[in-house]
Amino acid sequence: MSVEYEMWMGWAALGILVLLCLSAFFSGSETALTATSKARMLSLDRDRNRQAGRVLHLIEDKESLIGAILLGNNLVNILASTIAATVFLAMFGEAGVPIATLVMTALVLIFAEVMPKTYAISNPDRMALAVSLPIRIVVILFSPVVATVQAVVRGALRMLGADVSGPVLSxxxxxxxxxxxxxxxxxxxxxxxxxxxxxxxLRELTVDDVMVHRKSLIMLDIEDSPDTLVRNALSSPHTRLPLYRGDPENIVGVLHARDLARALHEAGGDAGRIDIEAIKREPWFIPETTELLDQLSAFREKREHFALVVDEYGALMGIITLEDIIEEIVGEIEDEHDIALEGVAVQPDGTVIVEGTVPIRDLNRALDWNLPDDEAVTVAGLVIHEAQTIPEAGQIFRFHGVQFEILERRRNQIQRLRLKREPEVKG
Missing domain, CATH: 1.20.5 (Single alpha-helices involved in coiled-coils or other helix-helix interfaces)
Structure with a gap:
């Protein structure tokens, strides 16, 4: 065996080794850059980390990033396989091709695919930062070829009727x-x-989704005597009570328990001396279509906790409080006057007795269910929407994986129901 042949074999082996290392670099980089935490990179970028800035720039255009990495990876893999085939042909003749295929498949699979990707999955952020500069250079160098490939691929997909307009999730x-x-x-x-x-x-809900409906409100007639108003106000579990004159639709103010207590103290405890007109607050009316997030901002700006909800004709629909909005985030806020999810009672047999006015969202949170609330706010509303009728007592319906049994109906209102979660059907 000549010296030249041995040198050629040595250089060929070295070339294959270098190409396998490059293949491992491209494979690991692809996994790291696609698995890295964008939130973590944003945090590092705010701390003026240049590597994090490059990573963010790369993952903003993932199509170009993946295209450049795949192009580089295929180039080095094909070149390594070609050199290996040449070497094994020289060593074993015609049998060298299948031998080279087996050897290179094993080497590429273990050392250029599985091993670097395993490390990248375990350390995505660290590796993404480390490879950001060389991969950025690769993307720039291969950009003309990648752009051509992207145009061909998109054209082919459009011809096949595929939608390539972009992400479908917000x-x-x-x-x-x-x-x-x-x-x-x-x-x-x-x-x-x-x-x-x-x-x-908060951005998807409006105030009518979480407000207290007018039928559940405690309101006071300002024409009543001060003694009656004070007695009714003090017996109420609420600190803010709407005041109306004659007709409940004619809201003229809001009585705050703190203002009432101060006035009662100044009057020496004599309720008859209190001037309700003087201590009532101006009512704040808002449309029922107001988004919860906007209403939360409005509460903060006006430093108010209470608003009356009206429809497009000005009719009173209910009330919304700051507590109602906060409860949409943190869940029910209970005090000594509250009942834990009022209107819901879990029975020993696993069924749930529910009042028709219970909001679907509250029921879902309490029981970890997933009943839809797009078309109805309350449990009774959901049953009526799905059944397309007002059910009679004793009727049973099944939808959304739950059995609804009507226990009580009064006029056109469903008062109570028994709910039972049906077992999931497998297969």
Whole structure:
């Protein structure tokens, strides 16, 4: 065997080794840059980390990033396989081709694919920062070829009728999906999941989704005697009470328990001396279509905690308080006057007795169910919407994986129901 042949074999082996290293670099970089935490990179970028800035720039255009990495990876893999085939042909003749195929497949699979990707999955942020500069250079060098490939691919996909317009999920949907995923994996407890989901829901809900309906309100007639008004106000569990004159639709003010207590003290405890007109506050009316997030901001700006909700014709629909909005985030806030999810009673047999006025969202949170609340706010409203009729007592309906049995109906209102979660059908 000549010296020249030995040198050629040595250089060939070295070339294959270098190309396998490059293949491992491209494979690990692809995994690291696609798995890295964008939130973590944003945090580092705010701290003026140049590597994090490059990573963010790269992952903003993932199509070009993946295209450049795949192009580089295929080039080095094909070149390494070609050199290996040449070497093994020289060593074993015609049998060298299958031998080279087997050897290179094993080497590429183990050292250029599985090993670097395993490390990248375990350390995505660290590796992404480390490879950001060389990958940035690769993307710039290969950009003309990648752009041509992208144009061909997109044209072919459009001819096949595929939609390549972009992502189908909004940022909120992606965040919600991540929260649900971590909850299923045990990384986020139910309370935290509900709170994070509640924050995301504020933009999607309007005040009529969470308000206290007018039929559940305690209102006072300002024409009543001061003694009667004070007695009724002090017996109420609420600190703010709407005042009307003659007709409950004619709201003229709001009576605050703190103002009443101050006036009662100044009057020496004599309720008859209190001038309700003088201590009442001006009512604040808002439309029922107001988004919860906007109403939360309005509460903060006006430093108010209470508003009356009206429809497009000015008719009173209910009230909304700051506590109602906060409860959409943190869950029910109970005090000594509250009942834990009033109107819901879990029975020993696992069924749930529910009043028709219970909000679907509150029921879902309490029982960890997933009943839809797009078309109805209350449980009774959901049954009527799904049944397309006002059911009679004793009727049973099944939808959304829950059995609804009507226990009591009064006039056209469903008063009470028995709910039973049906077992999931597998297969």
């Amino acid at each position: 940022a909120h949907e992606e965040i919600r999906g991540q929260i649900d995923l971590h909850h299923e994996e045990g990384g986020v407890v139910k309370v935290d999941r509900d709170m994070l989901g509640g924050v995301l829901d």
